[in-house]
Amino acid sequence: MAATDLQVNWVDVEFASTPINRVSNVTITPGGQILTYSGDNDRFPVVAVNASNQPRASVTSGNVAAIMALVPGTAGTFTATHKDARGQELGDIVFALLCVVENTDMGGQHAQFGQATASFLGVSADGQTNPLSFTRA
């Protein structure tokens, strides 16, 4: 059976080889930075280019202590696997972001489970190679 083109749930989420469990959400973004140009009598942009990127990722977890232990500025690799909806072979997508911890925040309402979110900012060693990569599993 072929992969479903649908992903459900995240597994193997970790930063700098430290696992993060109780994961309820992960976001991955290539972080496009659109630069627009207009001049003369233009009312709307006439040129729009993706001049630079700031790839980012974030993870939200119920394991508040694990998230709050991450120190902003710490460098490492954030990885997360988005599972194929039917668990088909080669249907999982694995993301990796070479990054630093950007920020952490946490909270919890009365009579609800607390949760915390860590955000990561991609860093490229040569300034040219995208620090965000993917593979299949």
Add this chain to the structure above:
Amino acid sequence: MGETEPKSDPVEIVDAVKVPTPKGLTGRAKSDAILDVAEPLLGVDRSRGDRAWARNQEWFYFVTRDRQDTMFFPKGHPREGRPRYRWETRPDGVCLGRRVEPEVQANAGAA
């Protein structure tokens, strides 16, 4: 003498691959098309746990076995900004990358 089996050229394993961004494909079909090209060229053996990591470079995908790899020598390296691979372009637009000789890297700062 009996007939001999037709010889097939052995596939040379390279260190990096640039795959042109597939046109007309989206989502899973797009990423599969990229990795289907790159994995054999990189000698990826899934049974050993190998993976091919693809990075979107807008016009092409840079794919290697190690997700830490970069196209150029990193900031602070004696060869900062210079290509880490010698590239050979195939007729289909796929570029095959072979690492610059390790001796050259090691001696780069001595010159």
